[in-house]
Amino acid sequence: MKVASTKVNFDVESIRKDFPILSREVNGKPLVYFDNAATSQTPQQVIDAIVDYYSRYNANIHRGVHTLSQEATDAYEQARIKVQKHFNADKSHEIILTSGTTHAINLVASGFSSLLKENEEIIVSALEHHSNIVPWQMLCEKTGAKLKVIPMNDNGTLNMEEYEKLLSEKTKLVFVNHVSNALGTINPVEEIIRKAHNVGAAVLLDGAQAAPHIKANVQELDVDFYVVSAHKMCGPTGVGMLYGKEEWLKKLPPYQGGGEMIATVTFENTTYADLPHKFEAGTPDICGGIAFGAALDYMNAIGFENIATYEHELLEYATEKLLEIEGLRIYGTSAEKTAVISFNIGDIHPYDIGTIIDKLGIAVRTGHHCAQPVMDYYKIPGTVRASFSFYNTKEEIDKFIEAVKRAKTMLS
Numbered sequence: 001m002k003v004a005s006t007k008v009n010f011d012v013e014s015i016r017k018d019f020p021i022l023s024r025e026v027n028g029k030p031l032v033y034f035d036n037a038a039t040s041q042t043p044q045q046v047i048d049a050i051v052d053y054y055s056r057y058n059a060n061i062h063r064g065v066h067t068l069s070q071e072a073t074d075a076y077e078q079a080r081i082k083v084q085k086h087f088n089a090d091k092s093h094e095i096i097l098t099s100g101t102t103h104a105i106n107l108v109a110s111g112f113s114s115l116l117k118e119n120e121e122i123i124v125s126a127l128e129h130h131s132n133i134v135p136w137q138m139l140c141e142k143t144g145a146k147l148k149v150i151p152m153n154d155n156g157t158l159n160m161e162e163y164e165k166l167l168s169e170k171t172k173l174v175f176v177n178h179v180s181n182a183l184g185t186i187n188p189v190e191e192i193i194r195k196a197h198n199v200g201a202a203v204l205l206d207g208a209q210a211a212p213h214i215k216a217n218v219q220e221l222d223v224d225f226y227v228v229s230a231h232k233m234c235g236p237t238g239v240g241m242l243y244g245k246e247e248w249l250k251k252l253p254p255y256q257g258g259g260e261m262i263a264t265v266t267f268e269n270t271t272y273a274d275l276p277h278k279f280e281a282g283t284p285d286i287c288g289g290i291a292f293g294a295a296l297d298y299m300n301a302i303g304f305e306n307i308a309t310y311e312h313e314l315l316e317y318a319t320e321k322l323l324e325i326e327g328l329r330i331y332g333t334s335a336e337k338t339a340v341i342s343f344n345i346g347d348i349h350p351y352d353i354g355t356i357i358d359k360l361g362i363a364v365r366t367g368h369h370c371a372q373p374v375m376d377y378y379k380i381p382g383t384v385r386a387s388f389s390f391y392n393t394k395e396e397i398d399k400f401i402e403a404v405k406r407a408k409t410m411l412s
Ligand SMILES: Cc1ncc(COP(=O)(O)O)c(C=O)c1O
Pocket: 037, 038, 100, 101, 102, 103, 129, 131, 132, 177, 179, 180, 181, 206, 208, 209, 229
């Protein structure tokens, strides 16, 4: 994989050339894209992988003897191995390719409906995205299990003393995000996993917001399930991963029935395929899976340590500049954060700031960020969220700061 230059010294200007969208204008101004926590942009190398698939070997996989089908199958299974290597899973069949994080969480939640008993307990955290709350509520409704919540502290960290108090022999599952999408907090996942395992509970980490910044090692973490979406890490939408320890994936029943996930079918009886196919009913997003692999190649060529160091510089620079604006409050001030800043200015509505700065070419997210409980905790309707990626620059942050100041003047 060719990256503009393989960055030992991080060269953001040449990296930016890999992303065609970064040279477009919005409302007559150069685009400043600070909505990376919602979805990241796509480098030419990934776009090329997509074009190559549809131009040269578009075919259905796993069932054809013809050359195109075999080429597509090989590329798709190669992508699974790239994902396995990236997250350091022990076996490639522990990687289930899903349509994204939400699909992966629902797959696990649905599977646990046959394993959980009434009055057993599930723990989630106060920092969760709705996709890590609602499936567990639905599971509790079905099984009579109880949902417990790890409370948060004012600085956007989790209250770990309370977590410890919630754990008991009734706890069967713990679900937390590795990184909060609303605030950027990096949660102490090693401790969370260790303590859950001490009471015999399984742990699912939602890595949707961690994966673009941190290379998680699932074996070192000893996590039971880890889920991500490719579109937040330079890949396409519509594809993601569920990592599950083999023992768990064997225990869980299939999520959906259909082609691909069976071994034999008669009207009397069906037997299921082995892992990973047991969880991959129907034709998958073949091109998406292959492009996910290309995205991992791209990010690994830049290097996750380079990415983390550079993004941290952007975070510190932007935080300092934003705090110079009178009346501005940042939500989420943990020492361990990814490059996400959620803020409000006085009682100005976040939508108003977002709308004005869009006119200046700047894309940020405004609202509750699918984390209404976090907003309820702070008693606010939402925030302005600027989230940076390794292809952003300090010059872009300067433009953003000027735009926010202008919005403040117009709205005060
Ligand atoms: C922490 C977290 N979990 C889950 C999701 C849902 O991801 P997707 O919509 O790709 O399934 C998101 C998306 O923003 C997220 O930030």
